[in-house]
Amino acid sequence: MAYLEIFLIQIILLIMFLVLLAPKNRQLLPWNWPFLRMMPTMYLKSHEIYDKITEILVENNSTVLFKTSWFTKTDILVTSDPANAHHIMSSNFSIYQRGSEFRNVFDFLGQAVFSKDLEEWREEKKFTHAFFRENQYHESVPKIVHQTLEKALIPVLDHTSQQNQELDLQSLFNRFMLDATCLLAAGFDSGSLRVGFPECPLLDAMDDIAEAVFYRHILPERVWKLQRWLRVGKEKKMAEASSTFNRILLDNVSKKKHELATDDQETGDDTFDVLKFYLKEAASNSGNKGAKKHDDKGFLAANLMTLLFAGRDTSAALLTCFFYLISRNPSVENKILEEIRLNLPGNASRKHIFSNVEELSKLVYLHSALCESLRLFPPGPFLLRVPNQQDVLPSGHKVDHTTKVMLCSYAMGRMREIWGDDCGEFRPERWIMEKGGTKHVASNIFLAFSSGPWTCPGRELAFTRMKAVAATVVHNYRVHVVEGQTVCPSISAILTMKHGLKATVSKRWMY
Numbered sequence: 001m002a003y004l005e006i007f008l009i010q011i012i013l014l015i016m017f018l019v020l021l022a023p024k025n026r027q028l029l030p031w032n033w034p035f036l037r038m039m040p041t042m043y044l045k046s047h048e049i050y051d052k053i054t055e056i057l058v059e060n061n062s063t064v065l066f067k068t069s070w071f072t073k074t075d076i077l078v079t080s081d082p083a084n085a086h087h088i089m090s091s092n093f094s095i096y097q098r099g100s101e102f103r104n105v106f107d108f109l110g111q112a113v114f115s116k117d118l119e120e121w122r123e124e125k126k127f128t129h130a131f132f133r134e135n136q137y138h139e140s141v142p143k144i145v146h147q148t149l150e151k152a153l154i155p156v157l158d159h160t161s162q163q164n165q166e167l168d169l170q171s172l173f174n175r176f177m178l179d180a181t182c183l184l185a186a187g188f189d190s191g192s193l194r195v196g197f198p199e200c201p202l203l204d205a206m207d208d209i210a211e212a213v214f215y216r217h218i219l220p221e222r223v224w225k226l227q228r229w230l231r232v233g234k235e236k237k238m239a240e241a242s243s244t245f246n247r248i249l250l251d252n253v254s255k256k257k258h259e260l261a262t263d264d265q266e267t268g269d270d271t272f273d274v275l276k277f278y279l280k281e282a283a284s285n286s287g288n289k290g291a292k293k294h295d296d297k298g299f300l301a302a303n304l305m306t307l308l309f310a311g312r313d314t315s316a317a318l319l320t321c322f323f324y325l326i327s328r329n330p331s332v333e334n335k336i337l338e339e340i341r342l343n344l345p346g347n348a349s350r351k352h353i354f355s356n357v358e359e360l361s362k363l364v365y366l367h368s369a370l371c372e373s374l375r376l377f378p379p380g381p382f383l384l385r386v387p388n389q390q391d392v393l394p395s396g397h398k399v400d401h402t403t404k405v406m407l408c409s410y411a412m413g414r415m416r417e418i419w420g421d422d423c424g425e426f427r428p429e430r431w432i433m434e435k436g437g438t439k440h441v442a443s444n445i446f447l448a449f450s451s452g453p454w455t456c457p458g459r460e461l462a463f464t465r466m467k468a469v470a471a472t473v474v475h476n477y478r479v480h481v482v483e484g485q486t487v488c489p490s491i492s493a494i495l496t497m498k499h500g501l502k503a504t505v506s507k508r509w510m511y
Helices: 002-021 039-044 046-059 082-091 099-105 118-128 135-163 169-186 201-218 221-230 233-261 263-267 274-284 297-328 330-343 357-361 364-376 459-476
Strands: 063-066 075-079 382-387 403-408 477-481 502-507
Touching: 046 063, 046 075, 046 403, 082 382, 082 403, 099 201, 099 221, 099 382, 118 274, 135 169, 135 274, 135 459, 135 502, 169 201, 169 233, 169 274, 169 297, 169 459, 201 221, 201 233, 201 297, 221 233, 233 274, 233 297, 274 297, 297 330, 297 364, 297 459, 297 477, 330 364, 330 459, 357 459, 364 459, 459 477
Parallel strands: 075 403
Antiparallel strands: 063 075, 382 403, 477 502
């Protein structure tokens, strides 16, 4: 072990030495460090990585090749070119897969469909995505949203207002989305959103996993695998968090199987959750090939894990950015309030919970404000693909299996060529058509929900829940974001705020 420690110390000293020797007035294109090439810059500047890459892409015609470390034998081509995005995600999507390294990075998901390549993914998504077509699913979403708003979010905001306390909006929305997603996915309330923000092992595990996944993306695979073997750093936390996560989900799968075998038959319970749907589908197709796997606890837990990450992290991150942006643009908040007043005349001056889908569909300006927040702060700032054969992108860049191709949706949302000279401004009006209604934008220039065959099937669910939360909070409370706090992106797989977003709230209505 002593030799290993000496080697690691030498590497750290070498990096520090190279940082001190770095040219002060070097070109904007990333400098290729001797021996380790680009890796120190990516690691040491990871907290600035989104804006730095955007800056680099602007200066290099939207596509640039990053050199990683010599021992990975893999480079990264980063692009925000819409033509490249369409080529990769739609017209030639069969060439660009997630790749073996992607599956290694997300190995904690086990048998989840999310981490599989095209052919297996095509087959299994028929089973795992089928619930989106169920009437019971569509009926359950507003009920769960209303329940979580009424029983969890509003009591917390009322208490915070009465006590004149500060709260972290990011933590608030993380907890709301976790509770709502647990109810929808597995029929249990994780109970994380309560007065005082109680400890929640599931919530903590998800945070630790998300942070470790980001580091897996920027470190060479051999490095983070060594950390995993040594059980040090982020990989130690990853192992502990994955164990906690799996234990909780496996326990719930076992309980749900038991419920279906006993209570459900006796009580005729018709409530919906995705886990129950999966188990019933597997039972009704027990004679089909693959049905046994769909009934496997590991398979079910892995896909529930994917639903929890997709349902919690992205929407919570976006809502945090939304409230940050409207705090800096009070005219936008006023227009949202005016839209609510016009569309909710009977309840416009009293407390109201928004969960009805038809009611939410009338809030076009609010929908546009959320789209604008997604443009500037996409929860997934990068999409990674690996070509399985040689190919030439529309930009003229040649790629093959040794090249990772990374689509930068963060930079794409800040390109003048797409959004105009005011691309850095928060302007929801750009999403509204002249005759009213939300403007459709091609997915190859707005990658918030991916594109092509990989498009996220939960888009409508995400907007329903985000609009319900945003409308309920804006209508019922005045949210004051605390001045002087540092607001910057965190080092994570999801574009969250490093220090959260501190705010105070006060009630708009006394009844």
